[in-house]
Amino acid sequence: MTPIVRRHGATLAGFAAVAVALFAVAPSVLSTFRLSLLGQFVCFAMVAVGIGLAWGRGGMLTLGQGVYFGLGAYVMAMHMKLDDAGPGGVPDFMQLYGNGEVPLWWEPFRSPVITLVAVAAIPAAVAFVLGWAIFRRGVRGAYFAILSQALAAAFAILLIGQQATTGGTNGLNGFRSFFGYDLFDPVNKRMLFFIASGALLLMLLAAWQLYRSRYGELLVAVRDQEQRVRFLGYDPALVKTVAYVIAAVMAGIGGALFVPIAGIVSPDDVGVVPSIGFLIGVAIGGRATLFGPALGALIVAWAETSLSESFPSMWTYFQGVLFVVVVAFLPRGFASVSALWRRRPTPATEPAPQRQEATV
Amino acid sequence: MDALFAQLFAGLSLGSVLLLAALGLALTFGQMGVINMAHGEFMMAGAYTAFVVQSVVGDAGLSLFVSLPAGFLVGGALGVLLEATLLRRMYHRPLDTLLVTWGVALILQQLARDIFGAPNVEVRAPGWLSGNVDLGLLQVSSARLFIIVLSVAAVVGLGVLLKTSPLGRRIRGTVQSRDLAETVGVSTRATDRMTFFIGSGLAGVAGVALTLLGSTGPTLGTNYIVDAFLVVVAGGIGQIKGCVIAAFGLGTLQAAFEYSTTASLAKVAVLVVVVVFLQARPQGIFSVKTRSLV
Amino acid sequence: MSMTADYLELSDVRVEFDGFRAVDGVSLTVLQGDLRFLIGPNGAGKTTLVDAITGLARAAGSIRFGRTELLGRKAHRIARLGVGRTFQTASVFEDLSVLQNLDIAAGAERGPVTMLRARGRTPERIDETLETVGLTAHRDLKAGTLSHGQKQWLEIGMLLVRDARVLLLDEPVAGMSGEERTRTGELLRRVGADRTVVVVEHDMDFMRSFADSVTVLHAGSVLSEGSVAEVQSDPRVQEVYLGTAPTDAANDSDEAVA
Numbered sequence: 001m002t003p004i005v006r007r008h009g010a011t012l013a014g015f016a017a018v019a020v021a022l023f024a025v026a027p028s029v030l031s032t033f034r035l036s037l038l039g040q041f042v043c044f045a046m047v048a049v050g051i052g053l054a055w056g057r058g059g060m061l062t063l064g065q066g067v068y069f070g071l072g073a074y075v076m077a078m079h080m081k082l083d084d085a086g087p088g089g090v091p092d093f094m095q096l097y098g099n100g101e102v103p104l105w106w107e108p109f110r111s112p113v114i115t116l117v118a119v120a121a122i123p124a125a126v127a128f129v130l131g132w133a134i135f136r137r138g139v140r141g142a143y144f145a146i147l148s149q150a151l152a153a154a155f156a157i158l159l160i161g162q163q164a165t166t167g168g169t170n171g172l173n174g175f176r177s178f179f180g181y182d183l184f185d186p187v188n189k190r191m192l193f194f195i196a197s198g199a200l201l202l203m204l205l206a207a208w209q210l211y212r213s214r215y216g217e218l219l220v221a222v223r224d225q226e227q228r229v230r231f232l233g234y235d236p237a238l239v240k241t242v243a244y245v246i247a248a249v250m251a252g253i254g255g256a257l258f259v260p261i262a263g264i265v266s267p268d269d270v271g272v273v274p275s276i277g278f279l280i281g282v283a284i285g286g287r288a289t290l291f292g293p294a295l296g297a298l299i300v301a302w303a304e305t306s307l308s309e310s311f312p313s314m315w316t317y318f319q320g321v322l323f324v325v326v327v328a329f330l331p332r333g334f335a336s337v338s339a340l341w342r343r344r345p346t347p348a349t350e351p352a353p354q355r356q357e358a359t360v
Numbered sequence: 361m362d363a364l365f366a367q368l369f370a371g372l373s374l375g376s377v378l379l380l381a382a383l384g385l386a387l388t389f390g391q392m393g394v395i396n397m398a399h400g401e402f403m404m405a406g407a408y409t410a411f412v413v414q415s416v417v418g419d420a421g422l423s424l425f426v427s428l429p430a431g432f433l434v435g436g437a438l439g440v441l442l443e444a445t446l447l448r449r450m451y452h453r454p455l456d457t458l459l460v461t462w463g464v465a466l467i468l469q470q471l472a473r474d475i476f477g478a479p480n481v482e483v484r485a486p487g488w489l490s491g492n493v494d495l496g497l498l499q500v501s502s503a504r505l506f507i508i509v510l511s512v513a514a515v516v517g518l519g520v521l522l523k524t525s526p527l528g529r530r531i532r533g534t535v536q537s538r539d540l541a542e543t544v545g546v547s548t549r550a551t552d553r554m555t556f557f558i559g560s561g562l563a564g565v566a567g568v569a570l571t572l573l574g575s576t577g578p579t580l581g582t583n584y585i586v587d588a589f590l591v592v593v594a595g596g597i598g599q600i601k602g603c604v605i606a607a608f609g610l611g612t613l614q615a616a617f618e619y620s621t622t623a624s625l626a627k628v629a630v631l632v633v634v635v636v637f638l639q640a641r642p643q644g645i646f647s648v649k650t651r652s653l654v
Numbered sequence: 655m656s657m658t659a660d661y662l663e664l665s666d667v668r669v670e671f672d673g674f675r676a677v678d679g680v681s682l683t684v685l686q687g688d689l690r691f692l693i694g695p696n697g698a699g700k701t702t703l704v705d706a707i708t709g710l711a712r713a714a715g716s717i718r719f720g721r722t723e724l725l726g727r728k729a730h731r732i733a734r735l736g737v738g739r740t741f742q743t744a745s746v747f748e749d750l751s752v753l754q755n756l757d758i759a760a761g762a763e764r765g766p767v768t769m770l771r772a773r774g775r776t777p778e779r780i781d782e783t784l785e786t787v788g789l790t791a792h793r794d795l796k797a798g799t800l801s802h803g804q805k806q807w808l809e810i811g812m813l814l815v816r817d818a819r820v821l822l823l824d825e826p827v828a829g830m831s832g833e834e835r836t837r838t839g840e841l842l843r844r845v846g847a848d849r850t851v852v853v854v855e856h857d858m859d860f861m862r863s864f865a866d867s868v869t870v871l872h873a874g875s876v877l878s879e880g881s882v883a884e885v886q887s888d889p890r891v892q893e894v895y896l897g898t899a900p901t902d903a904a905n906d907s908d909e910a911v912a
Binding site: 059061063133147151280331 | 631
């Protein structure tokens with residue numbers, strides 16, 4: 001066996017399992033409708049991979065990932081709206097609510113290239129400004145959580161308030177095509193699922209490389225002993241900002257792929273409630289593990305859909321109880337359950353819960 | 361001129377609501393580092409308490425004065441229950457308390473929905489609070505004026521309690537140094553519980569007050585919790601005066617931004633102001649000096 | 655680093671917290687190879703002085719390392735100039751292995767490409783440091799599982815591995831057994847020969863055994879300075895240690911850097 005297989009056998013097997021499940025099993029057993037639904041969950045899982053990096057490894061409790069998800073989603077939705085309207089055309093809802101003109105800041109998104117760049121660049125830029133401003137001044141970890149949440153609240157309110165240019169509470173919907181491909185064609189729907197699955201797999205690989213790298217070790221060090229890292233000559237603000245920006249980009253890409261699959265994005269997808277909602281899957285899967293956050297997000301999204309289809313009010317109770325039980329009693333998520341079973345020492349990168357006070 | 365006074369009053373009014381919502385939060389966050397996301401739902405519980413009291417008592421004026429202490433007790437009881445069952449296990453994990461209390465908030469919201477129904481309910485304001493008062497320079501809503509007075513009373517009451525009572529001394533001591541307080545014989549457990557009772561009770565009072573401004577629904581608290589936390593962040597920890605200045609400051613700013621732009625842009629502007637402000641004072645307006653590195 | 659001898663020179667350093675002068679006009683010079691101990695009662699300002707040198711506490715006056723003024727620089731910049739410190743409570747990265755701890759300490763100058771890759775073979779410098787501090791056998795253990803003394807050695811190793819020229823050690827032998835103290839003292843002697851070392855310590859036996867020179871702080875100022883014998887025979891020192899009660903515990907600045 002080559003050294004990489006010997007040292008990372010379990011991880012590589014994990015990647016293989018994810019790939020087989022997404023590319024072989026799911027398409028053969030699920031209807032096109034169910035597959036699209038799973039595609040939406042896969043987009044949530046991308047957000048979760050980023051949260052695992054920022055929160056699990058970096059100790060930053062990001063309560064505003066919905067913002068980055070939303071930025072990516074709205075950028076993509078704007079492009080698709082403009083694309084549907086044709087060259088120089090005006091999206092339908094603007095004729096309804098606005099003055100029938102395309103606002104200037106929409107224009108760049110007619111270009112597919114600019115759109116694809118912006119899907120990652122805009123979330124990255126916003127995350128950089130907020131992250132750098134907060135981490136540079138050593139603001140408490142709890143303050144960061146609150147400010148990121150305030151950002152989510154403000155973003156959702158902003159979207160709702162600008163109905164003529166953002167679609168308001170309705171959001172943007174009614175798309176017909178995605179870069180020229182007909183969205184009503186089942187073949188294209190399946191293709192979108194494969195694109196999303198491929199993106200998730202790439203993000204997991206990126207996360208794996210980050211966790212193995214020296215940067216990944218440094219990030220854990222910053223999480224646990226920020227001052228110590230400073231006195232070794234590093235700037236912890238930079239270390240944290242990098243992880244936060246990467247997490248934002250992952251959320252942005254997730255949002256951008258969510259739009260063509262779900263056919264809609266609205267303020268309901270980006271505000272305070274969905275932003276915190278992203279965290280529960282990560283907590284369940286094990287915030288500092290590689291596959292846990294994505295897996296947890298998939299399971300929670302699936303549970304939400306099936307539970308709220310049959311008992312709408314049950315889901316809210318269930319989600320509430322999950323938050324309480326998992327965070328209070330199983331801070332490592334599934335990983336702590338399996339560790340109990342196997343009674344093996346925990347890996348060197350699991351968070352020690354008692355050390356989070358370092359940031360408060 | 362009139363417009364200026366009207367703006368100023370709008371700011372004061374918004375600030376007093378923020379203050380009522382944030383005062384209890386500042387207390388629990390300052391003393392225990394607990395980020396209680398269910399604080400908003402304690403407000404909601406206070407508001408529904410007013411609804412229940414009114415349906416029993418009938419008379420709007422009498423029910424308001426019964427509701428204020430009743431809301432305090434309901435909020436406080438919920439707070440103590442939360443502290444005793446969950447939070448006391450988690451003092452060393454402040455960020456995790458945020459998620460746990462969020463879970464509690466979800467449960468409380470759904471409970472309210474199942475008990476009182478999803479549509480909002482109305483609490484009648486007493487006659488003497490439903491009109492306007494002429495202050496000479498301008499006509500102001502008497503309900504809003506009442507809430508300003510109530511928030512000032514809450515601040516003064518809390519201040520007197522902290523400054524003069526033995527409990528207050530214990531609370532202040534624990535804020536400054538939990539370890540030291542324990543070594544000189546303060547039962548920090550009992551103090552924590554009382555702090556949580558008072559802080560959550562204030563949320564209940566805030567909820568009762570909010571019924572004077574609008575209808576009551578299961579998500580009443582969610583609308584205020586984020587702003588209330590911003591006040592705590594800007595005000596700094598451990599001192600009431602920071603909270604007061606931040607509440608009225610942000611209230612006035614919000615009102616001013618709303619006047620010059622739109623309500624939705626004003627939210628963003630206030631957030632930007634807070635982040636920029638933290639560049640200058642990362643600890644907020646005031647903070648108790650402790651010798652921890654962070 | 656330069657071929658000439660390094661030195662650390664403080665002149666008229668003052669640190670104020672809310673009107674209270676924790677450090678009030680301290681001047682002192684520590685030369686390379688001179689194992690300097692900094693002693694004084696609780697609240698004398700020892701840790702605050704270390705905080706000032708390393709950029710953690712805002713100070714006035716002048717703190718120079720060789721020709722470089724340290725005051726006014728950010729903590730991580732001062733660290734990169736070769737000034738390293740340890741903390742009273744051993745602050746190693748408990749969830750990382752000994753090797754990972756040292757690797758992080760060694761790498762503040764690494765570029766982004768190196769940072770984003772996994773570590774290949776162990777750098778030589780790390781192997782040497784493991785040998786120096788006696789932790790070779792423990793290199794793959796989580797630092798959290800080490801004994802208290804071993805953690806302190808790891809912290810010193812984290813300064814050595816990045817070749818810090820100034821070592822500021824805050825109570826390095828607190829909580830150590832007798833044998834561990836001796837080993838620590840010998841380690842400091844060895845690594846201090848070509849470095850500038852300041853040890854903040856309460857343990858008088860340890861000081862007597864290993865100090866080359868001693869500075870006594872009291873109420874934020876230098877009370878006495880000289881060899882161990884000179885300082886011990888100084889009547890002012892005897893009065894501070896034996897005659898009067900320690901200074902105001904409320905201002906105690908030595909306990910809580912955690």
